[in-house]
Amino acid sequence: xxxxxxxxxxxxxxxxxxxxxxxxxxxxxxxxxxxxxxxxxxxxxxxxxxxxxxxxxxxxxxxxxxxxxxxxxxxxxxxxxxxxxxxxxxxxxxxxxxxxxxxxxxxxxxxxxxxxxxxxxxxxxxxxxxxxxxxxxxxxxxxxxxxxxxxxxxxxxxxxxxxxxxxxxxxxxxxxxxxxxxxxxxxxxxxxxxxxxxxxxxxxxxxxxxxxxxxxxxxxxxxxxxxxxxxxxxxxxxxxxxxxxxxxxxxxxxxxxxxxxxxxxxxxxxxxxxxxxxxxxxxxxxxxxxxxxxxxxxxxxxxxxxxxxxxxxxxxxxxxxxxxxxxxxxxxxxxxxxxxxxxxxxxxxxxxxxxxxxxxxxxxxxxxxxxxxxxxxxxxxxxxxxxx
Amino acid sequence: xxxxxxxxxxxxxxxxxxxxxxxxxxxxxxxxxxxxxxxxxxxxxxxxxxxxxxxxxxxxxxxxxxxxxxxxxxxxxxxxxxxxxxxxxxxxxxxxxxxxxxxxxxxxxxxxxxxxxxxxxxxxxxxxxxxxxxxxxxxxxxxxxxxxxxxxxxxxxxxxx
Ligand SMILES: Cc1ncc(COP(=O)(O)O)c(C=O)c1O
Numbered sequence: 127x128x129x130x131x132x133x134x135x136x137x138x139x140x141x142x143x144x145x146x147x148x149x150x151x152x153x154x155x156x157x158x159x160x161x162x163x164x165x166x167x168x169x170x171x172x173x174x175x176x177x178x179x180x181x182x183x184x185x186x187x188x189x190x191x192x193x194x195x196x197x198x199x200x201x202x203x204x205x206x207x208x209x210x211x212x213x214x215x216x217x218x219x220x221x222x223x224x225x226x227x228x229x230x231x232x233x234x235x236x237x238x239x240x241x242x243x244x245x246x247x248x249x250x251x252x253x254x255x256x257x258x259x260x261x262x263x264x265x266x267x268x269x270x271x272x273x274x275x276x277x278x279x280x281x282x283x284x285x286x287x288x289x290x291x292x293x294x295x296x297x298x299x300x301x302x303x304x305x306x307x308x309x310x311x312x313x314x315x316x317x318x319x320x321x322x323x324x325x326x327x328x329x330x331x332x333x334x335x336x337x338x339x340x341x342x343x344x345x346x347x348x349x350x351x352x353x354x355x356x357x358x359x360x361x362x363x364x365x366x367x368x369x370x371x372x373x374x375x376x377x378x379x380x381x382x383x384x385x386x387x388x389x390x391x392x393x394x395x396x397x398x399x400x401x402x403x404x405x406x407x408x409x410x411x412x413x414x415x416x417x418x419x420x421x422x423x424x425x426x427x428x429x430x431x432x433x434x435x436x437x438x439x440x441x442x443x444x445x446x447x448x449x450x451x452x453x454x455x456x457x458x459x460x461x462x463x464x465x466x467x468x469x470x471x472x473x474x475x476x477x478x479x480x481x482x483x484x485x486x487x488x489x490x491x492x493x494x495x496x497x498x499x500x501x502x503x504x505x506x507x508x509x510x511x512x513x514x
Numbered sequence: 515x516x517x518x519x520x521x522x523x524x525x526x527x528x529x530x531x532x533x534x535x536x537x538x539x540x541x542x543x544x545x546x547x548x549x550x551x552x553x554x555x556x557x558x559x560x561x562x563x564x565x566x567x568x569x570x571x572x573x574x575x576x577x578x579x580x581x582x583x584x585x586x587x588x589x590x591x592x593x594x595x596x597x598x599x600x601x602x603x604x605x606x607x608x609x610x611x612x613x614x615x616x617x618x619x620x621x622x623x624x625x626x627x628x629x630x631x632x633x634x635x636x637x638x639x640x641x642x643x644x645x646x647x648x649x650x651x652x653x654x655x656x657x658x659x660x661x662x663x664x665x666x667x668x669x670x671x672x673x674x675x
Contacts, residue, residue, distance in 0.1 A: 150673040165674045173604050424539035431538045498528055
């Protein structure tokens with residue numbers, strides 16, 4: 127008998143729905159929850175930036191742009207990357223404007239992975255890499271990072287994960303969910319290992335602007351790395367532009383050409399209004415970034431201090447807007463801890479296991495919330511840990 | 515920003531923030547924050563714990579203007595469309611529909627008179643539906659009803675990773 131449900135792609139049907147989704151659905155049904163769960167800024171896109179988008183609509187700019195994005199916009203991206211991170215990319219040949227950093231990651235993976243290729247994914251990490259590797263026909267190889275290293279990737283760990291089959295390495299620092307960052311020296315250590323291999327690098331630098339203790343360095347700025355690296359950039363986090371769905375890839379010509387095929391057939395072009403809007407962000411948004419960053423910085427200090435005062439071990443995250451404290455000492459699994467906290471005190475935080483098995487014993491708390499909100503959550507958490 | 519302005523901008527948003535919390539947030543000694551707050555309380559920079567900040571007591575320049583607007587009302591919508599559009603500008607602090615010789619009254623703030631004048635000339639006067647503007651600068655503030663708009667403060671952000 128014809129069973130349409132068996133007719134779908136098995137690679138897709140075999141991908142497990144993300145565990146965090148279940149948790150979020152639960153959360154959506156509850157009232158009076160103080161959540162520290164969202165992975166996006168609590169700021170609205172700065173007004174002058176929104177205004178640029180509105181102006182573009184008023185001027186009737188409602189067409190498709192060229193596949194790789196408005197050249198004027200790509201030029202601004204190139205200027206910005208050069209100004210902030212000393213990266214030099216040719217706007218005509220080495221930049222593709224994408225639908226979020228998300229699409230950029232997908233393009234990079236699909237353009238690199240052949241069936242059976244391994245992609246090293248250091249965990250805990252953002253949820254998309256492993257499923258996208260699988261969808262591209264590759265094999266995601268989880269590389270568990272360690273708390274004692276503050277969840278930084280070390281050259282030794284990387285060396286031990288590399289095999290003949292390694293096609294690419296995903297680097298995602300500043301990291302979601304841990305807030306870990308890598309210094310220039312630490313990246314140089316990794317680059318030394320990478321240079322000895324044939325691996326490509328997919329560097330998700332979407333949080334590159336949000337570092338609090340030192341300026342972000344891109345792996346592509348380190349010797350020998352540019353030629354084998356795709357840098358994934360975006361607007362969602364630094365400019366509070368998640369809903370505009372805009373990101374980009376920076377990669378050498380040979381690499382960009384291939385990703386451009388996937389992008390042009392699958393997507394056509396990124397939203398035109400968003401592109402015009404983001405030109406303004408790049409031209410006149412540096413101060414906005416500084417303002418928001420100062421705010422996150424202050425909240426980071428607050429939330430870490432409050433957690434430590436509760437006797438919860440928490441390393442000082444150097445970037446992004448998350449803290450990743452150790453909650454294992456309370457004798458519950460991450461999921462049990464988070465569910466109990468949600469049911470008993472109506473505080474929502476995300477179990478570390480949502481970001482890979484190595485997140486067991488930890489939880490992610492986002493501080494993309496007002497100080498008052500964070501304090502309220504911490505007060506409730508204080509009551510909760512007393513009961514454990 | 516200097517330290518006083520940083521402290522003020524936090525307290526303006528939330529007068530519950532105490533020196534201890536601020537010290538943690540700004541990574542400064544609690545005594546230093548306390549000393550700054552005490553000095554600002556003494557010199558009248560901090561006027562009230564509602565918390566109302568008198569920026570004139572700081573090194574931040576600020577001018578305020580009352581602006582009268584004449585507009586063309588739209589069918590069905592009346593003055594709403596123009597009023598709502600104007601309300602989205604951050605420089606515009608209040609928008610009222612008035613009886614009498616003009617339609618809308620706004621309070622606009624800027625760093626200098628020039629800022630405000632340019633804003634009126636470039637953004638308001640050119641807006642569709644606006645037919646005339648008259649700008650009156652505030653010389654001295656006697657009473658300031660800091661209007662808080664009815665706002666939907668529910669968190670509408672989707673839960674994403
Ligand atoms: C590490 C990381 N990369 C990429 C993304 C995707 O961002 P976007 O597609 O909005 O640019 C996110 C979003 O949460 C993220 O945390």
